[in-house]
Amino acid sequence: xxDKNMLMIPGPTPVPESVLLAMAKHPIGHRSGDxxxxxxxxxxxxxxxxxxxxxxxxxxxxxxxxxxAAIINFLSPGDRILVGNNGKFGERWSLVGxxxxxxxxxxxxxxxxxxxxxxxxxxxxxxxxxxxxxxxITHSETSTGVLNDLETINTHVKNHGESLIIVDAxxxxxxxxxxxxxxxxxxxxxxxxxxxxxxxGLGLISVSQKAWxxxxxxxxxxxxxxxxxxxxATDKDSSPFTPPVxxxxxxxxxxxxxxxxxxxxxxxxHARLTQATRAAMKAxxxxxxxxxxxxSPAITAVMPTGVDAEAIRSTxxxxxxxxxxxxxxxxxxxxxxxxxxxxxxxxxxxSAIAALESTLQTLGxxxxxxxxxxxxxxxxxxxxx
Ligand SMILES: *Cc1c(COP(=O)(O)O)cnc(C)c1O
Numbered sequence: 001x002x003d004k005n006m007l008m009i010p011g012p013t014p015v016p017e018s019v020l021l022a023m024a025k026h027p028i029g030h031r032s033g034d035x036x037x038x039x040x041x042x043x044x045x046x047x048x049x050x051x052x053x054x055x056x057x058x059x060x061x062x063x064x065x066x067x068x069a070a071i072i073n074f075l076s077p078g079d080r081i082l083v084g085n086n087g088k089f090g091e092r093w094s095l096v097g098x099x100x101x102x103x104x105x106x107x108x109x110x111x112x113x114x115x116x117x118x119x120x121x122x123x124x125x126x127x128x129x130x131x132x133x134x135x136x137i138t139h140s141e142t143s144t145g146v147l148n149d150l151e152t153i154n155t156h157v158k159n160h161g162e163s164l165i166i167v168d169a170x171x172x173x174x175x176x177x178x179x180x181x182x183x184x185x186x187x188x189x190x191x192x193x194x195x196x197x198x199x200x201g202l203g204l205i206s207v208s209q210k211a212w213x214x215x216x217x218x219x220x221x222x223x224x225x226x227x228x229x230x231x232x233a234t235d236k237d238s239s240p241f242t243p244p245v246x247x248x249x250x251x252x253x254x255x256x257x258x259x260x261x262x263x264x265x266x267x268x269x270h271a272r273l274t275q276a277t278r279a280a281m282k283a284x285x286x287x288x289x290x291x292x293x294x295x296s297p298a299i300t301a302v303m304p305t306g307v308d309a310e311a312i313r314s315t316x317x318x319x320x321x322x323x324x325x326x327x328x329x330x331x332x333x334x335x336x337x338x339x340x341x342x343x344x345x346x347x348x349x350x351s352a353i354a355a356l357e358s359t360l361q362t363l364g365x366x367x368x369x370x371x372x373x374x375x376x377x378x379x380x381x382x383x384x385x
Contacts, residue, residue, distance in 0.1 A: 001321060008327040008352050010171055010299040011165045012193040012200050013065075013342035015250070019198055022253040027245040036237040038248055043234060045255035050173065050188065051263070052180035052206050052263035057230040059203040060244050063191025065171045066203030068096055068149045069225040070136075074211050075099035076219035079133040082123060082163075084108075084115040084153070088328045089168060093136045100220050111331065112144045112301070117152040124160040133214075134164040139172040143328045145301035145337060146289040147172070154183050164211055170194050171298035174258065175270040175341055186211040193249065194298070197254040197343045201244045207231070213320040232312035234319075241283050270297040271338040273349050276377040280353045283376035284360065285367035289335050298341035299325070309336045315362055320355040346381050353377050 007014050028035055039058075046056045059065055071093075075081065079102050084096045086109035097104040107123065109115045115137070124132060135157045139150045157165045164186040169178050173188070174195025180188055185208070193201035207215075207227060215228065222319060229240040257272040258266060271307060277300045281288055289301035304312065309326065310333050316322045338352060353373045 004321040006320075006322045006348065008339045008344075008348070009323055010194065010337065010339040010341055011191070013195070013197065013339060014344060014348075015066075015199060016197055016254065016257065016311065018257070019250040019253045020193075023199075023246045023250040025246070025249060030239055030242055030245055035245070038206075038252060039225040039243075040237040042248060042251055042255065043237070045259060046204065047107075049255065049258060049263070050133070050180050050204075050206050051178070054180060054209075055207045055212075055231050055234065057205050057207065057227060057234055058239070058243060058248075058364070059205065059225065059230065059243065060201065061203040061225070062200055063168075063194070063203055064092065064096075065225065066189035066191060066205045067093060067168060069140060069203070069205055070189045071096050071102070071228055072218070072220040072222045072225060073207075073227045074164060074166070074187060074214040074218050075100070075102055075133055076217065078103060080105065080131045081134045081136060082107055082118075082120065082132055083136045084138060084148060085112060086115050086146060086148070087111050087138065087141035088115060089138045089170070091139055092337065093168065097136070112146065112289045113291070114146050115148045115153065117156060120153045121159075124156050124163065126322065127160065130162040132160065133162045134166050136168070138168040138170075140170070140175070140296040140298050142171045142296070142299055143301075143331070143376070145288075145296045146294050146356065147176070147296045147297045148294070150178075151183060154185065155179050158184060162215055171296065171341055174266065175297040177263075177267055180206055184208070184248070184307065186214075192251065195342050196251060197257070198247055201247050207354065218302055260373045266286040268298070269345075270340065272381065273344060274300065276346070276349050276380040277338055277353070279376040279380050280356075280373035283368070283372040284357065299337050299339050300326075301335050301337045303335045304365075306367050307358050307360060307363050309334055311363055312336055312356070312359055315359040316355055319359065319362070322352055322355050324352075350374065350377060 010177035166187040327335040
């Protein structure tokens with residue numbers, strides 16, 4: 001059915017109508033006084049959302065551009081870095097680091113399992129010569145639906161003292177508490193099409209004083225992503241190059257919506273949707289890929305048995321216009337992923353679960369009592385509603 005498409009993937013995420021309408025305007029000059037006011041408002045509201053007084057910079061890139069900026073501005077070729085890799089995005093950080101000649105040491109965990117903070121503690125404690133320049137953690141590993149224990153790993157980085165902590169918060173920011181200042185997170189990268197409720201195209205990055213000190217010694221060449229240029233411009237409510245003006249109209253509205261809802265409520269909503277989704281999958285006998293204690297607030301990965309993951313996805317798409325995400329790399333065809341990030345409410349989750357139950361019946365799956373998924377989700381939503 002035309003215009004009935006429902007995005008339940010972890011990015012791009014659904015966009016509110018008021019945001020879409022805000023973007024449907026003529027662009028204005030990005031050097032105008034009117035646009036300066038918009039940049040000032042966005043910067044202030046983004047700092048609120050990121051819980052930080054650090055510099056908060058907007059880049060015209062996807063999330064990966066913000067990842068690249070996080071590496072090339074603060075490190076030099078040959079620098080030793082520790083990268084947590086338990087999925088596609090952890091792996092991407094390694095690839096970016098290697099592309100720029102860094103000495104990348106991976107700390108891995110099986111896909112679907114969280115990183116073990118103890119391994120970071122031991123590596124950092126053994127580094128008495130202080131050769132580790134940065135530790136990079138993907139907070140919410142979107143490919144597997146795992147939330148890594150950033151808080152604990154960060155404590156070990158703080159005990160090391162020298163190393164920067166660089167965080168991929170692309171699917172955790174705006175979904176779960178990431179208190180940048182309280183935890184002392186040096187560089188935090190994210191992207192607009194995830195928790196910010198706007199389309200793709202804007203990369204966000206926050207930079208601490210300690211990271212700016214590292215910037216002074218960083219020798220990787222850079223131009224478009226040289227963050228000092230963004231800082232200088234942002235300090236004057238401006239932008240070094242032409243920014244995505246219309247996307248920023250949208251961000252104005254989405255941030256106003258988030259402020260109205262409040263951080264605590266936003267986090268509570270994501271926790272509720274995650275719990276309801278997970279309870280439903282359990283009730284339907286569909287195995288969850290990530291453990292309860294490390295469940296991403298943005299995405300639930302499911303590894304069905306007795307029914308084909310890709311058949312589920314194509315039936316959901318064909319019959320219900322609901323887009324679910326599939327698995328990546330070796331998980332292709334083995335898992336499906338339900339996104340519940342950003343502009344997603346309880347009604348969306350109930351619709352998706354009901355459609356999934358119907359899909360399971362269509363596919364002849366016999367592992368579940370009809371209605372069991374909805375009943376389980378409803379009881380979670382009733383408890384907190
Ligand atoms: C989406 C995402 C990114 C960035 O991907 P882009 O396609 O470049 O926007 C980075 N890390 C994680 C964890 C993500 O989910």
